[in-house]
Amino acid sequence: MKKIIQLICLLIPIILLQLKVKAQGIKSGSIYTITSKASNKVLNVSNASMANGGNVDIWTDTKSDAERWLVTSVGIDQYTFTNVASGKMLHIANTNPANSVNVNQNNNTIDNTVKWTIPGPVNGFYTIQSSANTGFVLDVNSGGTTDGTNVQLWTGNSGDAQKWSFQLQTVQDAAPTAIIADQVFEAWKVKYNIVNDKGFWGTAEMMEIALDAYEVTAYAKYRDMYDQMYNNFITNHGSDWMSNDYNDDIAWITISCVRSYLLTGNATHLNKGKEQFDKMFARANTHQYGGDGLVWKQGQAGTNSCINGPAMVCCCYLAQATGDNSYYTKAIAIYNWSKLYLFNENTGKVNDNYNGTVGTWSSTYNQGTYLGASVMLYNYTKDPSYLTIANRIAAYTKNDMYQSGVMNNEEGGNDLPGFKGIFMRYARRYMVDCNRADYIPWLHLNAKVAYNDRNTQTIITTQWATRTSEANTCTAFSASTPVSLMINCPKSLILIKDAYRTIESENMDYLKGVVAEPCPEGTYNLGGIQNGYYSAYYNVEFGTKGSASAEFRLSSVASGGTIEIRLGGLTGTLIGTATVTGTGSWSTYATITCKVSNVKGLQNIYLIYKGTGYVANVNHFKFYEDQTTTVQEMGVRGNVKAYPTPTAAQLTVDFGDKEANQITIVDIQGRVLYQDKGNFAGAKTLDISNLNSGVYFLTIYLDGSMPVIKKIVKQYN
Structure with missing residues (x-):
């Protein structure tokens, strides 16, 4: 019974906090625009600054993430406001609140300079008080109504320049997409x-x-x-x-x-x-x-x-x-x-x-x-x-x-x-x-x-x-x-395409003549394909086992067209030719396959379309790995090596007879987790013990040569 009472005592403040948040109508963990009653303009980080000290003002609502704030409850009636664009917090520029103290954005200082107290609303509007001294509130300078008017602290006076409303927003994509x-x-x-x-x-x-x-x-x-x-x-x-x-x-x-x-x-x-x-x-x-x-x-x-x-x-x-x-x-x-x-x-x-x-x-x-x-x-x-x-x-x-x-x-x-x-x-x-x-x-x-x-x-x-x-x-x-x-601007942080995973045809890097169209199977396909047209896909990684075959998902009203698969350019090495089979209609798709040469490493792939009339609509394609070899390392070029892989802690990069100027490690989502710049030769040992277990890509930027990309596997420590 004593433990139950203790548990209830612990839960009561949490329940009261949740009730308080609900009563105020502000939901912790949600994104809001915060609008001034005086001007109907929104709280904004000036010029979408990403820096500490970026000024805060009011601006016309343009749907910018610089005008959106993640509201987080940190106590009863107490919140932080994190700008969605910059990831920085609404912050007072002086630890001692006073009239005209500026409001800007800053990293989380874990103190009252980034905490704000919000009493319950009056007629739908809130005052936003500095938790450092609740007598000072978020205020639009001189009650201004023009874009760019500064936001500051001022003694609470119940004026419209100190009244704010909250509009719930949904998450939106950041550029570029x-x-x-x-x-x-x-x-x-x-x-x-x-x-x-x-x-x-x-x-x-x-x-x-x-x-x-x-x-x-x-x-x-x-x-x-x-x-x-x-x-x-x-x-x-x-x-x-x-x-x-x-x-x-x-x-x-x-x-x-x-x-x-x-x-x-x-x-x-x-x-x-x-x-x-x-x-x-x-x-x-x-x-x-x-x-x-x-x-x-x-x-x-x-x-x-x-x-x-x-x-x-x-x-x-x-x-x-x-x-x-x-x-x-x-x-x-x-x-x-x-x-x-x-x-x-x-x-x-x-x-x-x-x-x-x-x-x-x-x-x-x-x-x-x-x-x-x-x-x-x-x-x-x-x-x-x-x-x-x-x-x-x-x-x-x-x-x-x-x-x-x-x-x-x-x-x-x-x-x-x-x-x-x-x-x-x-x-x-x-x-x-x-x-x-x-x-x-x-x-x-x-x-x-x-x-x-x-x-x-x-x-x-x-x-x-x-x-x-x-x-x-x-x-x-x-x-x-x-x-x-x-x-x-590339939309993804990763340029490398895995040859053995589906490559959407419309994700080409270069082209001639083809047109992206909605595909009955979902997403898009390349259509309007005529003789001599092509689509090119750069930085396709085949690893060291190499390829054995390719498959294409396509439709065509007639048979006889071909898709030449070439390396590096329109007249590059021909590694395979797929023959188009008629599927009966443009909306009916089938999978065709062809043998290809044993291609390894990082390649630029050109698909060159041949035939009379419209050759095919191509939805996607992929390659299949040669199962007769067992080498695991990817992206080998010259005698540059990375070992051991898998590894739990230490990874040695051997530059062989090359010199490098940068090393990076990214995860499969393209996030840069390690970067080192300098003049590298011989060998360098990296400590990757802090990385989670999984697959990563090591990029070695060589002087006067193309970068080397290697797949590495991190084990549990």
């Missing part, structure tokens, strides 16, 4: 009537964002949008663009034309792009400084990275589109000349211009194009020096220009606000082609903050860490950069 990317794109497209934009190079850049969106999603609406914009561009600027003296402008529209051909097969676009690029190149290649740098503007001395970067990229695309490798020769010549005058290959810093002296300003535009050119030339030549420079350009942009933070500049003038969209395009290519998943968390941070800084029209400016006002007056070009960010 495919749905959010589509929403941001559509809002921008409609708001600015992008299809009918009449500019030149800015329009060309926005045309490329439509191509990016098609390449990433395979949605026909983006492909069709580009076609509309191309036709309008011809209407607005004619079919010969040489009256424009700015050679970089010509480079950008020709890039979009050639890319359109590579993605859709539209020969009209290729022919126009090639014609105009060749004319521009002939007039710009004046050998002004004893080399192959191109002149930025006709009739003006000097040269700029802003023409040489996109010119190299366009040359690479033209070589791919035409098979004429002399374009690669041109790109290499410009690249080598640029190393003398325009960028520092040792640091990765791309300078702005050369006119006898170097203009040292750097921008995301130039960092992006030189990053793209470095990757494309590495892919063509396999010369590791290009990859080394690409690594340095990417690192300089992330670490030196932005300190791994949110990109929040380049807002001035007509051209500058559109620059970051260019960087994002080539950052995606770098991450995918070079398997650099370590850059994804940085870009996820940018996407998350930028999206939380949107206005009610889902418009975001080029200053991604600055809230977009409701009276936004930024240009379509400025608003295009967050669209490029959302489209081009």
Whole structure:
């Protein structure tokens, strides 16, 4: 009986606490917006800051997570408020409450600076008192009603500026997601009537964002949008663009034309792009400084990275589109000349211009194009020096220009606000082609903050860490950069695909011609597939046992088409061919299989579709492992090793004859659990005893070579 009484005594405070919470109408563990009675605006972390000390103000409700708060009961009438976007708590900036003490966000200080007392509501409104001194309450400065009005402590006076209501919310996804990317794109497209934009190079850049969106999603609406914009561009600027003296402008529209051909097969676009690029190149290649740098503007001395970067990229695309490798020769010549005058290959810093002296300003535009050119030339030549420079350009942009933070500049003038969209395009290519998943968390941070800084029209400016006002007056070009960010940022933290698990066909990295459509079996399939179209899947891990067969889930009204499986490119090694069998209708699906060569390690897979008419609708595919071998280690490249695995505590990484600059360990959800940067050679022992048992991926970033990915198994201690 005594124990029962003791138990009841323990339970009574808990029951009373629950009753108290219920009586107040605030449910602990739930997410709320908190609205000021004076203005009907919500409690907000200014500019969606992720930092300690981020200011708190009021703002129009834009559905941003920076305006949502997780409310947690920590005692009778006492709560903490955790901002959903930042994970930081509503906090008073001084341990001694007083009038005008600022309110901000901070990590949990486990004291009364992050605790708030909320008495029962009066007519549906609450006062929110500082638990450090309940005489001081959450107050909107001077009863202000405009966006950005500061929130502070003030002596309680029962005014409307100190009354708040709570609106229960549901959990929502943070950016980036495919749905959010589509929403941001559509809002921008409609708001600015992008299809009918009449500019030149800015329009060309926005045309490329439509191509990016098609390449990433395979949605026909983006492909069709580009076609509309191309036709309008011809209407607005004619079919010969040489009256424009700015050679970089010509480079950008020709890039979009050639890319359109590579993605859709539209020969009209290729022919126009090639014609105009060749004319521009002939007039710009004046050998002004004893080399192959191109002149930025006709009739003006000097040269700029802003023409040489996109010119190299366009040359690479033209070589791919035409098979004429002399374009690669041109790109290499410009690249080598640029190393003398325009960028520092040792640091990765791309300078702005050369006119006898170097203009040292750097921008995301130039960092992006030189990053793209470095990757494309590495892919063509396999010369590791290009990859080394690409690594340095990417690192300089992330670490030196932005300190791994949110990109929040380049807002001035007509051209500058559109620059970051260019960087994002080539950052995606770098991450995918070079398997650099370590850059994804940085870009996820940018996407998350930028999206939380949107206005009610889902418009975001080029200053991604600055809230977009409701009276936004930024240009379509400025608003295009967050669209490029959302489209081009990988949605997953993991780039590697397991060859032996189902790969959804619409999760391709590159494509030609195919269209993503709703599939009767759920999710999407790739349809509209005709002869010569393809879909490519990069960073597919086959392990060391290797593959034996492949299977495809598809539908087709006729038999006889084929799916060629090639490594590394359209003309890469053929490892297998699947023959399409008619299923009777497009809505009836069947599984077909084929033998494949014993492929091992990390590979880029191209599925090339052959046949007459529409070949097939492909839902998904996978490979089957060769059961005749027993080797367990994944991702072997050279003599780099990691052992023992499984292991309970110590893992040795043997770099063999290689040198490395970074080691990371991620779990199967892509969360980075271990990271070490430095100059590594020989061998290094890692202590992973703190990891839970399970499967992890070890990534070793080698100097001048592709990263090595290894699967490791952690045992119980």
